[in-house]
Amino acid sequence: MAIDRTAPIGVFDSGVGGLTVVRALMERLPLERIIYFGDTARVPYGIKSVPTIEHFTAQITDHLLGEGVKMLIVACNTMAAVASHVVKERAGDIPVLDVIEAGAQAAVAQTRSGAIGVIGTPTTINSNAYARRMHELNDSLRVFSQACPLFVPLVEEGWLDHPVTRLTAEEYLKPVLAEDVDSLVLGCTHYPLLKALLQSVAGPQVRLVDSAVTTAQAAAQWLAREGMANPARSLPDYRFRVTDIPLRFQTIGERFLGRSLGQIDKVDW
């Protein structure tokens, strides 16, 4: 069965974080329709076990495939790190992109010194997925990883440029910066909101890799190469599905998306 070029791109995450990927897609591919799925009733995945994350990932994948998407984007580093095989097994001919693949490719392409830092949630870092993928691409690289469990709550608190966040970043980044990395992969979809602060703590000699932006670039390349870009000339529709609509969802979601969220549907499971 041929895939429909006018079908939407399915983007999913454990919560609101993946909206940074949606934002990058909207900017890079303004004619593409997007369905976003955020599992806000069970967020965060980063502190859960691998079998639990695999189970949740399978449920969301099936839901989006049922919507007839033309591409799946795993916009959650935790799911990409430990459960991307689950998505690919179920997706069949539908292409599957993920933030780890896109971030790893971009970091390997840009490094000059061969020393790369990666920051993320404990589950992402413990999975070693970024380092493994970068070593597959170039086995002479040196990769230094650091879990930063407080960054997600700091972003959700809105302390994007706060002394507490700066002090926390200085502590987390110290061992990575001591290795003279020239690239730092933001291995969590919340971290693009800390870009300015992280750049200032890391210093001008370190280039940040924003995996939301690199994922949107990878999606654009695939669509162009396969002739699968949406031929529509009208503005596309965006749909947002969540498993729960908590108190601060609208506020936090719009901070991530950089614009109004519009229609949000709650899925009851």
Place this chain on the structure above:
Amino acid sequence: MAIDRTAPIGVFDSGVGGLTVVRALMERLPLERIIYFGDTARVPYGIKSVPTIEHFTAQITDHLLGEGVKMLIVACNTMAAVASHVVKERAGDIPVLDVIEAGAQAAVAQTRSGAIGVIGTPTTINSNAYARRMHELNDSLRVFSQACPLFVPLVEEGWLDHPVTRLTAEEYLKPVLAEDVDSLVLGCTHYPLLKALLQSVAGPQVRLVDSAVTTAQAAAQWLAREGMANPARSLPDYRFRVTDIPLRFQTIGERFLGRSLGQIDKVDW
């Protein structure tokens, strides 16, 4: 049907936090059997909507009632704040205690100035449950509440006495301390681990109310009054049930419990 005095006490929480209540119960009631239920697959509840929290609470209540417990303790401020009616409706003759009732009673009993501070997660604070209950007990009290969303992640990171935690506490407590409170209710089961730091930030004129300790006292009083204490002379059994066993569960759990966790069973839902 008469309730069995030798039956265990059922204690439940959205995650590991309620283990501070278990610890207080073990110290105060060393002959009582305890079943702990932590919904670690869906933690944290504090960022979820009320209908979702009610649904999760009903599931856990039914599970523990099926185990024949003689008392239910809601060791989660979020569940106590928004869903304690769900527990009581299902529990019938089984007594239901919760951390908010116990903390509110203790704070009202100890205040001299009549000005009380309450800190907790955003959901607990927004529910206004502590202030409402304290005003029912004494309508001339002045209650000042403050949500502290970063304290849970800071405790789970183990930064119990860290400059970042101190700076965060100073910022959160500033408006509450400006009201000259003489009592500060720790309205989240994670916060007892920050007691030393919070006492030092609040100053010696403020007395902290640890709702884990006050809940254990309330349980002891009820058991004594109703003649329902366990007559056993041997050491009791402790059982720990969780819906997921994540990477750091053992480490964090033992930090909360102050001893080894022993047998942990995973419940598959």
